[in-house]
Amino acid sequence: DTEVTQTPKHLVMGMTNKKSLKCEQHMGHRAMYWYKQKAKKPPELMFVYSYEKLSINESVPSRFSPECPNSSLLNLHLHALQPEDSALYLCASSQTPGQGAYEQYFGPGTRLTVT
């Protein structure tokens, strides 16, 4: 099973709201990722968790707060977002790189609209 699931599929939120995106995988992967993708662009890496610890933060604004409660779950908490944060948010997972890169498996994404 190479499935990564994400909920919700669509989310509309106001700039003062607090919401969360959820991601789950059961492939035993110990690396999990959040990406942001704008229309007609490739995904941009936001965060990487490795063994449930934050490994990479690509200088993402603090209004985005990631959380990895266990090895299968990854959350992205959203607060006080701006309209320019509207995008497709993708979760991915992989084995941890070790001596080389491994393929990442992506979820279907959450389409976020900030009003």
Added chain:
Amino acid sequence: AQSVTQPDIHITVSEGASLELRCNYSYGATPYLFWYVQSPGQGLQLLLKYFSGDTLVQGIKGFEAEFKRSQSSFNLRKPSVHWSDAAEYFCAVGATSGTYKYIFGTGTRLKVLA
């Protein structure tokens, strides 16, 4: 600096025709190479990957890609395109020194004419 170039932003082919999508990379050593496909509003699906060994790799959905070190290329091919292949295709590179990060190309949008 590492980079990935997909020279073609858009490609249009007729159903049943052959397809080649180009990908060139800039990296000092042999990288790990990937092709992904993304249908509108969906996530990325891994088509195939190259890590080492045979330079012609087979993937899902009838796709194949060939790694050419001398040309720093990893072009994706399909002998006969189906209408369902219409999508965005991304080439990506992962460094061999152990990294979580991909470098993505800008993508090629494929349109298939019936």
